[in-house]
Amino acid sequence: MTAFDSFPLGRPAFVTNVLDRAAHLRNDEAKLLALEGKRDTRAYVVHRDSLVVNKENDNSRALLTIDEAIKYGANPGTIFLGLREGAAIFGMDIGAPAAEKLLSRDDVVAIDLRGMAMHGVVPPDQLSAIAMAKSLVNWHQRHGYCANCGSRTVMTQGGWKRDCPSCKAEHFPRTDPVVIMLVTSGDKCLLGRQKPFPPGMYSCLAGFVEAAETIEDAARREVFEESGMRCTDVNYYMTQPWPYPSSLMIGCTTRAANEDIVVDHSELEDARWFDRAEVGLMIQRQHPDGLAGPHPFAIAHHLLGRWMHAG
Incomplete structure (x- = not known):
């Protein structure tokens, strides 16, 4: 299965939630304690930006039993994520010393969540619950x-x-709202790259929504700050939970009022216009200059894909 099969258009990572959050159980400590002891209860164990995964032959299993999680060194004090087909799913954290001990084992490994999502290590329908576990574990560690x-x-x-x-x-x-915009002008779109991006990768512009700011105003402000361009006609597309550490990506499209780019190099390494043919090559990883678009697990890929199909 390719990344395009795992994340078809309109379904990036972290959006397919199969859990019943069962919020009515959160105040019932006795019930939660009883659920932790049930044989079908499972847990996701998070360490920083990684997930502890059990390796079984050529397969990887992210859902661990509570006994497995504790045996690997996960800390007590589980976070109730919800129910899946009646079985309780929890999130747990594991400290650095215990995580380092896992490095010497062959049957378990801590895998970076981003890489795990991009390479299909676990089924896509588990990614939302894993993102929930990561966000909450990180929140507790910081607060x-x-x-x-x-x-x-x-x-x-x-x-x-x-x-x-x-x-x-x-x-x-808390969840931090982030606007991410595909800026277009006729048959061209504006993409930028940051220094941390992989070589040759370009993506949509994005930035945090500020206090007392609308989504539309945030989109216009971020585009102007990063590229020096004014834009109009901001339209909502879809959202994507983004557990880095806990954001909500608000996907939008907008139309450029001018095409003169003035890059803010404190924000971007580069920004430029791309036509549809070039974007198609970038998405398929076939660009002659080695340029590439965002991975299908990210909402930016789906903003581009929707624009390509509309053309």
Whole structure:
């Protein structure tokens, strides 16, 4: 199965959620404890940007039993992600010392989530739950202390909240909205590249939505800041959860009001116009100059694919 088969147009990674979040169970500590002890309960174990995966012959298994997770060194205090066909799924974290011990084993490995998604290590329908586990584990690691008084907080509601026993402040996981735009002008589109990108890769422009800002205003502002171009006709396409660490990519299209590019090199290494024929070669990884578009697991690929099909 190729990446194009795994992520057909309109279905990037992390969007196919097969879990029932069963939020009504989050306040029932006795029920959650009982679920952890059931034979069919499973867990995703997260270490930073990686997932602990059990290797079985030529196959990889990301869903571990609770006993397996603890045996590998995962920390107690599981995050309730939801139910899949009635079975509970949890998220767990594992510290650096325990994760390093796994490096010497042949039957288990910690795999970078981005690479795992891109190369089909686990079925695409598991990626949403894995993204949920990663986002929440990372949130708990970063929010162990109260932002109001500095006291140590405690995990509650099945991992969906942290309470401060000192000042009684309540802390909830946050999702950061990010606009990602395909800017077009006739039969051309604007793509840019950042220094961390793989060599030759170009993608859509993107940036965080700021406080008290609409999606439309954020799209126009980001395009102008990065490329010096004004744009109009901002239209929504779709969203994609993005667990790096916990964002929501808001896919939009917009039309350029001018074509003069002034690159902000603190944001981008380069930006340029591409016609449809060139974009087609980039998507298929057949460009004569070795240029490439975004991978099908990312929403940027689907913005480009939708534009290509519309032409």
